[in-house]
């Protein structure tokens with residue numbers, strides 16, 4: 001379907017030439033404004049100066065270490081959080097009782113900004129990587145929990161009857177019938193969860209755990225190196241975009257069967 | 271190889287076909303919480319289905335046929351005072367080896383699974399994968415879909431999708447099959463073909479079939495006995511044996527004078543002003 005629409009492969013995101021031209025245009029204007037000193041701030045370098053600083057950064061061992069730290073903690077926190085979200089969300093989706101008794105608390109608690117919990121987490125775990133992992137996991141849980149519970153509730157009731165008449169055990173009904181039917185909303189939740197996890201990892205590193213890209217970004221600023229500061233911003237931005245793209249490609253690949261179109265639409269990438 | 275698979279399934283079935291695989295309903299009622307202010311959909315339903323018998327439940331739209339079938343399949347709890355039994359045991363949940371075939375075949379197949387893996391669904395975790403595949407193939411052979419194993423449901427016509435659903439039930443080696451207007455949405459030719467396929471499979475396996483339909487001709491053609499539901503709340507308006515030869519033929523059976531008599535009798539029951547009063 002999508003191949004027919006835009007000539008791109010079914011599960012690889014497309015290459016949007018018009019979008020790239022605009023982005024390049026913005027960079028050119030920025031560079032011109034800075035070079036001609038129309039815009040002249042002490043700490044605002046042009047794109048060329050930033051790009052010039054990049055190779056050295058990308059080659060440094062310390063950068064590799066920090067990059068790996070942020071990637072490891074955001075992905076682990078996301079994985080653990082998503083796992084908890086799927087299990088607890090399934091419980092809420094399947095059990096009217098659990099939903100009745102606990103969903104209100106969930107709604108209230110999940111609306112507390114994770115960053116407001118940073119001080120207490122820091123008291124409990126210290127300014128450590130454990131604290132970072134806890135906070136990342138915490139934010140990753142909610143979008144998945146809510147989307148799994150909601151997705152399960154919208155599953156065609158007939159499919160539950162099918163599972164019963166075929167005498168499926170509860171875990172098989174959940175894994176083979178219910179969760180796959182709710183795959184669209186669940187993927188949306190997982191994607192939201194991934195981007196929140198990454199944001200909270202960076203923020204925690206900036207104001208809590210002295211490690212990772214967030215901390216390096218802070219250090220660059222404290223050293224009054226605007227080019228380096230911008231390099232970190234670029235790296236962080238590109239990583240977030242790449243993570244999102246990899247996730248979309250994986251979910252399209254996973255849903256390449258009949259529900260591919262549905263997944264596409266739900267992700268808003270069609 | 272096909273006939274071998276078929277024979278094996280038939281052997282297994284006749285070997286295990288239990289002599290008490292029938293239903294007994296006494297004073298059965300059912301309602302929906304919230305629907306009709308909780309008023310019963312039907313009440314005082316009494317009937318038996320003997321093992322190996324093909325019984326149709328006939329009635330107009332909304333009379334409660336689907337609800338009654340769901341009660342027999344353990345998917346809907348009967349009301350207070352009801353006594354529903356399968357093989358002599360009161361129902362609690364879906365009874366073992368009683369499988370339902372739903373009216374809406376499109377929504378009851380899993381679209382992300384192939385034909386073969388849809389059919390295997392009920393076997394997974396209950397036997398080795400090799401055996402699952404063998405049994406799925408045998409069941410699909412019975413419904414004439416042995417060449418469509420790797421298709422996805424959306425690639426099949428409505429009639430083929432319904433065959434997949436029937437194969438998914440057959441693979442469970444059921445003692446009783448509950449079918450809710452399975453051919454209602456199909457064109458006349460497909461319908462006749464599937465009716466004959468169903469009769470052939472039923473004769474071959476000896477399983478009990480309870481078949482819901484609103485189509486008078488379909489009910490007479492297929493059944494050993496017909497139970498007509500009518501009224502509100504509904505009751506059994508008629509319970510009559512179809513005393514036609516058990517070998518049915520789409521042309522000969524429907525030209526049989528006895529067929530026409532039965533047809534007239536049931537038509538009158540279905541269209542009388544007070545269908546529950548016997549003449």
Ligand SMILES: Nc1ncnc2c1ncn2[C@@H]1O[C@H](COP(=O)(O)OP(=O)(O)O)[C@@H](O)[C@H]1O
Pocket residue numbers: 302304305306311329330331332333334335336337338
């Ligand atoms: N889930 C439900 N909730 C409330 N009422 C229902 C529900 N399902 C069916 N009904 C009502 O029960 C009656 C019988 O329905 P049904 O058994 O589906 O009839 P049939 O299969 O004979 O057409 C109808 O009046 C219908 O509106």
Ligand SMILES: [Mg+2]
Pocket residue numbers: 335336337450
């Ligand atoms: Mg119905």
